Amino acid sequence: MSMRGGTCARHTSYWGWHARELRHLKGKEGSKRGIPAFPRRPLGRLARCETRNHGFEAVACADPTEMLEARHRMDAAPTRSARPRTGRIPPQGGELEPSPDALLIHRTLAEIGPVADKMTSYFYALVFTRHPEVRSMFPPAMDMQRDRLLKALLTAAEHIDDPDVLVPYLRRLGSGHRKYGTMAGHYPVVGEALISALARYAQLTWGPEPQAAWVRAYTAISQIMIDAAAEEERTSPPWWHAEVVSHDLRTPDIAVLTVRPDQPYPFVAGQYTSMETPWWPRVWRHYSFASAPRADGLLSFHVKAVPAGWVSNALVRHARPGDVLRLGPPAGSMVVDHSTDNGMLCLGGGTGIAPIKALIEDVAEHGERRPVEVFFGARCDNDLYDKDTLLGLQRSHPWLSVRPVVGEGLAGQLPQAVGEHGPWSSYDAFISGPSAMIRSGVDALKRIGIPGDRIRHDAVEELEAVGG
Numbered sequence: 001m002s003m004r005g006g007t008c009a010r011h012t013s014y015w016g017w018h019a020r021e022l023r024h025l026k027g028k029e030g031s032k033r034g035i036p037a038f039p040r041r042p043l044g045r046l047a048r049c050e051t052r053n054h055g056f057e058a059v060a061c062a063d064p065t066e067m068l069e070a071r072h073r074m075d076a077a078p079t080r081s082a083r084p085r086t087g088r089i090p091p092q093g094g095e096l097e098p099s100p101d102a103l104l105i106h107r108t109l110a111e112i113g114p115v116a117d118k119m120t121s122y123f124y125a126l127v128f129t130r131h132p133e134v135r136s137m138f139p140p141a142m143d144m145q146r147d148r149l150l151k152a153l154l155t156a157a158e159h160i161d162d163p164d165v166l167v168p169y170l171r172r173l174g175s176g177h178r179k180y181g182t183m184a185g186h187y188p189v190v191g192e193a194l195i196s197a198l199a200r201y202a203q204l205t206w207g208p209e210p211q212a213a214w215v216r217a218y219t220a221i222s223q224i225m226i227d228a229a230a231e232e233e234r235t236s237p238p239w240w241h242a243e244v245v246s247h248d249l250r251t252p253d254i255a256v257l258t259v260r261p262d263q264p265y266p267f268v269a270g271q272y273t274s275m276e277t278p279w280w281p282r283v284w285r286h287y288s289f290a291s292a293p294r295a296d297g298l299l300s301f302h303v304k305a306v307p308a309g310w311v312s313n314a315l316v317r318h319a320r321p322g323d324v325l326r327l328g329p330p331a332g333s334m335v336v337d338h339s340t341d342n343g344m345l346c347l348g349g350g351t352g353i354a355p356i357k358a359l360i361e362d363v364a365e366h367g368e369r370r371p372v373e374v375f376f377g378a379r380c381d382n383d384l385y386d387k388d389t390l391l392g393l394q395r396s397h398p399w400l401s402v403r404p405v406v407g408e409g410l411a412g413q414l415p416q417a418v419g420e421h422g423p424w425s426s427y428d429a430f431i432s433g434p435s436a437m438i439r440s441g442v443d444a445l446k447r448i449g450i451p452g453d454r455i456r457h458d459a460v461e462e463l464e465a466v467g468g
């Protein structure tokens with residue numbers, strides 16, 4: 001969005017301001033508080049990682065030239081693995097044994113499990129009292145998403161031995177955090193609060209060794225996130241502004257919104273974005289793109305106002321042409337594999353039909369002649385708000401078939417409806433909708449013979465974390 005010409009200026013002033021804050025806090029209070037030592041100096045095999053973490057503060061300097069020089073120094077640092085000690089395969093073969101660090105981390109996690117709520121409150125209280133300047137990066141009311149950051153970090157630590165899962169997850173997390181204004185200098189702040197909160201709530205298992213394991217894990221985690229954010233910074237902005245150009249109320253609760261981003265927004269059909277409205281600053285929700293990329297650059301979304309849903313109600317009931325939203329980067333892998341001509345079995349529940357419509361357009365644009373079979377589930381006829389569009393697409397494309405399925409709980413109708421057609425053994429499946437429907441739908445699809453690795457859907461945790 002054109003309104004974002006000021007990105008650089010915004011960052012430069014933020015860096016300068018934040019650097020002064022960090023120096024002030026470090027010099028005046030950091031050592032007095034007895035904060036567990038967080039790695040800021042090269043130590044043995046973690047040299048690169050810790051040198052670069054130390055670089056947080058070197059980079060967060062008032063002078064942009066100094067900042068760039070610090071970056072170059074960091075880039076020139078010798079490459080060594082930032083990973084903590086990883087698991088090993090036992091001599092007799094079999095399952096991977098957890099690494100010593102993973103064992104210590106899992107013990108701490110088991111201890112804090114029952115007091116997770118208290119630890120979460122304490123963690124954020126530490127972050128905000130030690131560093132009040134970061135409070136404005138979080139929503140005014142923390143109830144709904146206050147534990148998302150901590151949860152993500154604990155999830156990452158839990159999988160510290162599994163780089164195949166961990167690295168893509170953390171890279172997404174690191175790039176996704178750019179829209180909150182997260183900078184490399186914030187990571188030690190969070191790390192110190194994490195260690196303090198663990199020390200307080202895992203007293204039975206805590207000690208120098210678990211602390212060292214957590215510091216190593218967090219150092220590795222934060223470095224992956226910082227690197228991903230830095231890489232993405234070279235090619236894309238942290239967010240896009242997007243002006244609402246049309247708002248079509250299809251039912252009293254469902255609107256189709258079309259927006260114009262202020263600069264090109266690259267994405268693939270089937271993906272989703274995060275969205276912030278002017279009515280609830282710093283509250284972000286995920287919405288799937290309801291169309292494949294268009295020549296005019298416009299983006300469309302289907303939004304249902306859910307009870308007590310801040311963002312969805314604002315979008316359905318208040319948004320009007322001319323309003324300006326913010327969009328985060330695209331995410332999600334529920335996309336068409338154009339290297340095959342496998343048939344596609346698509347299940348869309350409620351507004352979950354939005355990305356399915358984008359997938360149909362994508363197939364049509366690629367000029368493929370693969371069969372695409374869509375089941376559009378809704379609780380009642382009225383909720384089949386996009387039926388006419390889909391039936392119109394069916395009339396234009398002989399390879400497409402659309403079947404509306406009406407009923408409470410697609411769980412029952414789905415196997416029956418899908419089972420009446422098929423066979424599906426050569427199909428790839430796509431499923432999108434309420435998280436419970438995805439769970440039961442995946443089970444149903446496996447039961448009718450579609451292997452798990454051919455069933456695509458968005459992360460259920462992501463859908464659950466953002467309701468409203």
Ligand SMILES: NC(=O)C1=CN([C@@H]2O[C@H](COP(=O)(O)OP(=O)(O)OC[C@H]3O[C@@H](n4cnc5c(N)ncnc54)[C@H](O)[C@@H]3O)[C@@H](O)[C@H]2O)C=CC1
Nearest residue numbers: 349350351352377378379408409410411432433434436437
């Ligand atoms: N990429 C994705 O997966 C997308 C997901 N969504 C999500 O889809 C949901 C749509 O909400 P609504 O339109 O209110 O849908 P809804 O609650 O009206 O349900 C839509 C369909 O799913 C079925 N269903 C609902 N709960 C179920 C359950 N527990 N087990 C089996 N089937 C169930 C319903 O019977 C209906 O056929 C939202 O939660 C939204 O976040 C929306 C867009 C994209």
